[in-house]
Amino acid sequence: xxxxxxxxxxxxxxxxxxQKNSVAVLCAAPQRVRSNDTEYPYRQDSNFYYLxxxxxxxxxxxxxxxxxxxxxxxxVQKKEPTLELWTGKRLGSKEAKKRFLxxxxxxxxxxxxxxxxxxxxxxxxxYDFKAQNEKIEQLKTLSKNILxxxxxxxxxxxxRLIKSSSEIALIKKALKITKEAHHKAMWASKQxxxxxxxxxxxxxxxxxxxxxxxxxxxxxxxxxxxxTLHYVDNNKPLKxxxxxxxxxxxxxxxxxxxxxxxxxxSGKFTKEQKELYQMVLDVEKKIxxxxxxxxxxxxxxxxxxxxxxxxxxxxxxxxxDVKKLLKEKAHKKYFPHGIGHYMGLDVHDQNPxxxxxxxxISLKAGMILTIEPGIYxxxxxxxxxxxxxxxxxxxxxxxxxxxxxxxxLSIDIKKEIKDIEVYSSL
Ligand code: GLY
Ligand code: MN
Ligand code: MN
Numbered sequence: 099x100x101x102x103x104x105x106x107x108x109x110x111x112x113x114x115x116x117q118k119n120s121v122a123v124l125c126a127a128p129q130r131v132r133s134n135d136t137e138y139p140y141r142q143d144s145n146f147y148y149l150x151x152x153x154x155x156x157x158x159x160x161x162x163x164x165x166x167x168x169x170x171x172x173x174v175q176k177k178e179p180t181l182e183l184w185t186g187k188r189l190g191s192k193e194a195k196k197r198f199l200x201x202x203x204x205x206x207x208x209x210x211x212x213x214x215x216x217x218x219x220x221x222x223x224x225y226d227f228k229a230q231n232e233k234i235e236q237l238k239t240l241s242k243n244i245l246x247x248x249x250x251x252x253x254x255x256x257x258r259l260i261k262s263s264s265e266i267a268l269i270k271k272a273l274k275i276t277k278e279a280h281h282k283a284m285w286a287s288k289q290x291x292x293x294x295x296x297x298x299x300x301x302x303x304x305x306x307x308x309x310x311x312x313x314x315x316x317x318x319x320x321x322x323x324x325x326t327l328h329y330v331d332n333n334k335p336l337k338x339x340x341x342x343x344x345x346x347x348x349x350x351x352x353x354x355x356x357x358x359x360x361x362x363x364s365g366k367f368t369k370e371q372k373e374l375y376q377m378v379l380d381v382e383k384k385i386x387x388x389x390x391x392x393x394x395x396x397x398x399x400x401x402x403x404x405x406x407x408x409x410x411x412x413x414x415x416x417x418x419d420v421k422k423l424l425k426e427k428a429h430k431k432y433f434p435h436g437i438g439h440y441m442g443l444d445v446h447d448q449n450p451x452x453x454x455x456x457x458x459i460s461l462k463a464g465m466i467l468t469i470e471p472g473i474y475x476x477x478x479x480x481x482x483x484x485x486x487x488x489x490x491x492x493x494x495x496x497x498x499x500x501x502x503x504x505x506x507l508s509i510d511i512k513k514e515i516k517d518i519e520v521y522s523s524l
Contacts, residue, residue, distance in 0.1 A: 099264075099351070100151055100262075100264045100265070100268075101264070102151070102197060102198065102199055103199070104262065104264060105149060105150055105151045105198075105199075106199040108148060108149055108257060109149050109150075109159075109161075109170055109200075111257060112149060112161070112250075112253055112254060112257065113161055113163060113168035113170065114168075115253045116161060116163045116168065116222075116224060116253075117163075117221075117222055117248075118163055118164065118165050118166065119163070119164060119219065119220050119221040119222065120161070120162075120163045120220060120221065120222040120223070120224060120248075121160065121161065121162055121163075121213065121216050121217055121220045121222070121223055121224070121241075122160065122161040122163075122223075122224035122225070122250050123158055123159070123160050123161075123213065123223070123224070123225050123233075123234065123237055123250075124143075124145060124146045124149060124158065124159045124225070124226060124229075124250055124254075125143070125146060125157070125158045125159075125225075125226075125229060125231045125233050125234060126142060126143060126146050126152070126154065126155050126156060126157040126158065127140070127141065127142055127143035127146070127155060127229070128155060128231060128232070129155050140155055141310070142154075142155075142352070143226070143229060144258075144352075144443040144444050144448060145226055145229070145250070145251055145254040145255065145258075145448070146159060147352055147443065148254055148257070148258055148443060149254065150172070150198070152172070152174075152189075152198075154174065154175060154188060154189060155175075156174075156175040156206050157172065157173055157174045157175065157206060158172075158173040158206065158209050158233060159171070159172055159173075159200075160172075160173065160209075160212070160213060160216065161224075162216045162220075164219075169201045169202075170200045170201050171200060171201060171202050171203070171204060171212070172194060172198050172200045172202075172203045172204075173203070173204050173205065173206045173208065173209045173212075174188070174189060174190065174191055174194045174203060174204075174205065174206060175188050175190075175205070175206050176188075176190065176191065176205040176206070176207070177189075177190035191203045191204065191205050209233060209237075210236060210237070210240065213237055213240060214240045217240060217241050217242075217243070217244070218243075219243065220241070220243065220244065221243070221244065221245045221246065222244065222245065222246050222247075222248050223237070223238070223241050223244045223246075223247050223248070224247075224248045224249070224250040224253075225237070225238075225247070225249075225250050226249070226250050226251040226254075227249045227251060228251055229251070251448070252450070255448045255449050255450060256449070256450055258442055258443065258447060258448065258449050259440070259449040259450070259459075259462070259464075259465055260462060260463075260464035260465060261442060261464050261465070261466055261498075262464075265353060265442065266466070266498060266507075268350060268351050268352070268353035269353045269354070269355065269441070269442070269466060269496065269507060270507060271350045271351070271353075272309065272313070272347065272348050272349060272350035272353050272354060272355035273347075273355045273357070273496060273507050273508050273511075275303060275304060275307040275309050275348050275350060275355075276304075276346070276347045276348050276355040276357050276508070276511070277357075277508070277510055277511045278303050278307070279299075279300040279301075279303035279304060279346065279348070280300070280344065280346070280357060280359050280511050280512075281511070281512065281521055282299055282300065282303055283296055283299060283300055283342075283344055283359070283361065284359070284361050284365075284512065284518055284521040284522050285521060285522060285524050286299045287336060287342060287361060287362075287363050287364075287365070287522070288338075288363065288364055288365050288522065290336055291335060291336060292333065292334070292335055292336060293318040293319070293320055293323075293331075293332040293333060293334050293335075293336060293342070294318070294332045294333055295336075296318050296332075296336065296342065296344070297316050297318045297332045297346075300316060300318070300344070300346050301316060301346075303348075304348035307348075307350075308350070309348035309349060309350045310348070310349045310350070310351075310352070311348065311349065312346065312347070312348060312349065313347045313348060313349035313354035313355060313356060313445045314347070314354075314356070314445045315330045316330070316332070316344070316345070316346035317329055317330055317332070317343065317344065317345040317346065317358075318332045318342060318343075318344050318346070319332075319342065319343045319344075319345075319490065320334060320335075320336050320337065320340050320341070320342045320343075320363060321334075321337060321340035321341070321342075321477075321488055321489075322476065322477040322488040322490070323343075323490075324341065324342075324343035324360070324474065324489070324490025324491070324492075325474045325475065325476045325477075325488075325490040327434070327435060327474070336363045337363060338363050338364040339362075339363070339364060339368065340362075340363050340488075341360050341361065341362055341363070341367075341371055341375075341489060341490075341491065342360065342361055342362075342363055343358065343360045343490050343491065343492055344358065344359055344360070344361065345357070345358040345492065345494065346358075347445065349445075352443055353442065353443060354441050354442065354443070354444065354445040354447075355441075355496060355508070356441050356445050356468050356470075356494060356496060357494055357495070357496065357508055357511055358470060358472075358492045358493060358494035359493065359494075359511065359512075359513060359518070360375065360490075360491045360492060360493060361518050361522065362518075362519075362522065364522075365519060365522030365523055366519055366522070367515055367518075367519065370485045370486055370489070371489060372515055373413060374413065374473060374475075374486060374489055374491055375491055375515060376515065377406075377409040377412075377413065377473070378406075378409075378471055378472060378473055378491050378492070378493055379493055379513060379514070379515075380405075380409075381402055381405040381406055381409065381471045382469060382470075382471050382493045382494075382495070382513075384401070384405060385398050385401060385402050385405075385437060385469050385471065386469050386495065386497055386504065386506055388401065389461065389467075389469075389497055389499060389503065389504035390461070390499070390502070390503045390504065391460075391461060391462055391463050391499060391501060392460045392461065392462075393460060393461050394458050394460050394461075395437070395438070395451070395458070395460075395461065395467070396458055398437050398438070398469070399436060399437045402433075402437045402471050403424065403429055403430075403433065404420070404424060406429055406432075406433045406471060406473065407420055407423055407424050407428070407429035408420050409473075410429060410432060410473070411423065413483075413486070414483050415432065415473075415475065415482055415483065415486060416428055416429065416432075432473050432474055432475060433471065433472060433473060433474070434474070435470075435472070437469060437470065437471060438467045438468040438469045438470050438494075438497075439467060439468055440465065440466065440467050441466050441467060441468055441496055442466060447466075449465075461499045462499060463499050463500055463501040464498075464499065465498075465499045466496060466497065466498050466499070466507070467496075467497055467499070468494055468495065468496055468497070469494065469495055469497055470492055470493070470494035470495075471492070471493065472490070472491055472492030472493070473489075473490070473491050474490045474491075475487055475488070475489050475490065476488070493513055495507075495508040495509070495511070495513075496508045
């Protein structure tokens with residue numbers, strides 16, 4: 099639970115970053131129609147949520163900065179008993195005034211007239227360029243004197259880079275649930291017949307523990323399916339002797355976890371699977387151990403590529419000189435993705451990777467990122483030694499950068515071969 103005082107502090111920081119003579123408008127995510135009168139499950143816009151902690155749709159946050167002082171207004175949906183009968187209770191403006199430390203709260207139908215007033219004499223209008231929102235499109239038509247439209251998201255997303263202790267606590271909670279789910283999967287796989295059954299076991303644990311559910315669509319990919327990076331069909335039979343790549347993490351109170359484990363269906367790795375798995379695991383551990391303030395993510399990427407390429411040569415998957423293979427990017431065929439990404443309110447947290455001068459941002463204490471090396475060896479690739487074909491392995495953990503180095507927040511989720519085999523046999 100994050101307190102209103104922390105949200106207020108974030109809004110104050112955001113306000114400081116606005117130029118004078120500016121209005122900034124951040125909107126709640128709109129409801130999205132699935133079909134006819136049925137909507138997709140609602141989830142608040144992450145930038146709006148970061149500044150408010152408010153989970154209702156049909157709301158907006160407005161900053162009005164004339165000189166150095168900045169006023170902040172929240173617009174919320176009016177309480178209407180007939181609507182509430184169908185879609186649930188709303189906070190309403192009276193309660194919102196008590197809860198939020200803002201200058202005033204209005205009902206959302208006042209957004210256009212009020213903002214028109216605020217825009218008198220304003221030179222800049224900040225809004226989230228990525229958020230496709232009808233409300234913003236309307237406001238842009240009201241802003242006749244505006245000289246410049248600016249992206250509010252780039253301010254918020256930079257703030258979101260460094261996680262507070264209350265954010266870290268929520269990510270830890272998400273990981274605690276995700277740990278239980280992956281451990282359950284290690285134990286359950288041998289008794290199940292289809293990938294979706296394993297997915298159900300995992301997501302049951304998410305829901306049972308009060309998580310919103312998944313932070314992204316779970317990947318439960320057995321055998322050769324693991325070589326499709328975004329495999330989400332999860333509908334093939336589980337076969338003894340194959341591995342299953344499970345990339346699944348829950349979202350708890352808006353905060354993500356993102357974990358991949360690759361486990362044997364039967365509970366025992368074969369010799370070839372062990373060889374590949376251990377190689378990826380050693381790379382993962384080595385890259386994690388390099389994490390510390392000021393290191394560049396691109397350094398972690400290049401080191402992971404180098405180590406994986408070396409490993410592939412050692413196992414006979416690639417042939418030739420490692421340096422030359424790296425230069426030709428031969429290894430990319432079997433490790434085509436990034437070594438990791440920021441994680442927070444979003445699984446791929448919307449934080450900048452480069453600064454204003456297009457220079458890469460180095461890691462800083464308080465950032466959270468995933469480390470997720472992998473190797474993907476398709477069944478139909480005749481260049482790969484036959485014994486390794488049809489195997490895909492990824493191992494992914496969530497790492498907090500600390501002032502002295504790092505803390506692996508998911509260290510308790512088993513990943514050593516012997517531990518996975520023990521958990522599978524329980
Ligand atoms: N689960 C998505 C990813 O690992 O990036
Ligand atoms: Mn990831
Ligand atoms: Mn993942």
